Amino acid sequence: MAEMSAEKYLADVELAWCPGCGNFAIRTSLAAALAQLGLPPHKVVLVTGIGQAAKIAHYVNLNGFNGLHGRTVAAAAGIKLARPDLTVIAESGDGDLYGEGGNHLLHNIRRNVDLTVIAHDNRVYGLTKGQASPTAPRGYRTRAQPAGSPSAALNPLALAVALDAPFVAQTFSGEPDRTANLISQAIQHRGFSLVNVLHPCPSWNRVQTFAWYKERLVHLDETGHDPGDQGQAFAVATRSGEQIPVGILYTTDRPTFADGHPVLSGDPVGLRPLPSSDVVRSLLATFS
């Protein structure tokens, strides 16, 4: 596919994100990834939920389904099942994807619908003014958790690896080229892909700042990590300490939802014509 200019994917609208927010860079990386793949905008659907991250649907030139908070992956799965001919990307915040929508994430990894899920992980609920998200560390203080969050942080990477998600990666918004690369690989990978994008939220998260992340990143492609090894991937995902792994943690190739499916192997159901009267009459004949 011909590479396109990333510009054409970016909508010329006012962006309502705070200055210094990681979301700007993620938007640019997404556009760069789509340009790399040469995907025509009208063949891509960007599905988002609600949150600061989720507003990205309005800031790009793509088809968009900006649905409910937490239901991003469910809606995306419906779109993909109706239209396997389209590239479907589900993109939202950590609260949306891992909190309110956790169940849909779990079950669509299990289904292995060919989706790319991009999680904007700022460890807070940005839009609702900074409460702890599921990825906030234990003890993280906010106005809603004044004594510190009493719960352990969710580890989305370990979860995805444990569920045998076909593509699991993590990246940092402050490394836009690497991020673009990972997104484009995730889109190309058959089956469910998760890209967890760590990003600073200068308005609410004063702990995990740009500099904080920078000091801790470890690039997996420089450590000899083998993404084909699920045990290694799980070990990397669960390694405790100060290091934060970025890059591809895990890839595998397992049957997708569509493989061998009696209906999905045919024309997309979203484009099929209304049934002919003969077909309907043959169905009704079974009642007589």
Next chain:
Amino acid sequence: MAVRIAGAAGQGVQTLGEILARALFRSGLYLHGEFSYHSRIRGGENAFTLRVGEAPVFTTTNDVDLLLALNEEMLDLYRPWVREGGVVVTDEAVGDPADREVRVPAVRLAREELKLPIAAGVILLGTAARLLGLDRERVTDAIREVFGDKAEPNLRALDLGYDHVPNGRWQLPSPQFKHGEAMLLTGGQAVGAGAIAAGCRFLSSYPMTPGTAVLEFLAMHAAKHGIVVEQAEDEIAAINMALGASYAGARSLVTTSGGGFALMVEGLSLAGMIETPVVIHLGQRPGPATGLPTRTGQENLLFALHAGHGEFPRYIVAPSDAADAFYLTMKAFEVAETYQVPAIILTDQFLVDSYVVVPALDPARVPVHDHHLPVEDLARMETYNRFALAPSGISPRTLPGVSEKLVLVDSDEHDAYGRITEDLEIRVAMVDKRLRKGDGLRAEVAPPEIYPTGSLRGKRILLGWGSTYGAIREAVERLGAGYAHVHLRELWPLRTEELRHVWSEAEEVVLVEETATGQMGRLIAGETGRQPHRFVPRYDGRPFTAADILEAVR
């Protein structure tokens, strides 16, 4: 003529009921078969009550002419409902030999002759069939249809039972229709068939009785008819998946009951906001909460109407019988698609599970059309605005990926393109646009059915909606002069003008509804200022019979 087959769960009541229904259907007779059961897989009480008629039958009965009791408990429970001159068929080991039942050594014969203990039920059915005056061939056909390649031992069982009595006790009416002129199906199958006929291409649902019947029907026909059917992880996923699929071009259905619908409520509101069609089959059962999982009721009327935050138009139908369920399901899809609104099909356990013979269904009665903007028209547009401010409120709709035009929908308030906005003038224009669709919708709704036709002046009206149709109709027929039946099958938008007229003519309006509080009365009062004068409630989880209504009204 009425028959009841009763036994414990696991004794095959449903299979026996289906064989008997098919045999009568093959004999050219109309029938209604009500399946009533406890929420368990083994034990408990299962009963199939079958009425036979020379014209369509849409209601069940308390009394029967023949009781086939598969165990002692069912014999004791249902014997009081056997009419004078009726017959009880049981196994020889059941009940008291002194009583005048027809006692068949079914268990012994099944064990010794057939080496198939489960076939005892078919032996008893054979005896019952003979007594009813059914042709052996018709029952043979029915057994073949139900058991397929496992029919052989059951055919022998049939003969053992059939030959146990020397002759019939009743004579069945002559055939009322020829093959192909009528159909035998359940309300659940009718909803499923209506969905397929209307071009449904996607179903995502989480199992919940009685909604599951539709899920299973579509799952069985999915491969042949090109429908993606998926069991969702929960009802929230179900409706959001359906909306995604519908946005992408697939006519979509979800099926559930009250509890599952409660979980779908935010999604329903999303459908209203993004103006994306979806059809919701809501099979009612008594609540609150889990309620009575396998029983029937009409408690979700106001819930279906008011569910969903914010204000947006919707279409609600409540089929009166299986044929109506087929046509109204087709119409629900077509209306949802035309107006880009959610449509709700309000059924109940009684309608979904009952077998009924109806005049052959004709899909041409509800024309279905493709409502998408032609791609040529799109090519001529500079930009495509998914939510263009159309006078009818219906913005021309296209799908993602069929042209270079992008399609953006948003659960936030949005502008004509679909982009999030906080411009309050646009907000007001969008609310007005969405609500304008209500005017067109109102014109789609047929007026309430009035029986007998003619003036209502001075009459007592029995008012009902949905599956109580057959019971009310029969009650009104038996009450005779001075009574009329007014029935609603499309509930929202409400035809207020005709209802006002009913009140202004009638002597008295009696609401008959399977609730404790009379929800339709409150709805009509809110919309027209007119209240029912009396209310006949039922909320024990059983369907109304004509006899129940007569007793309450007289």
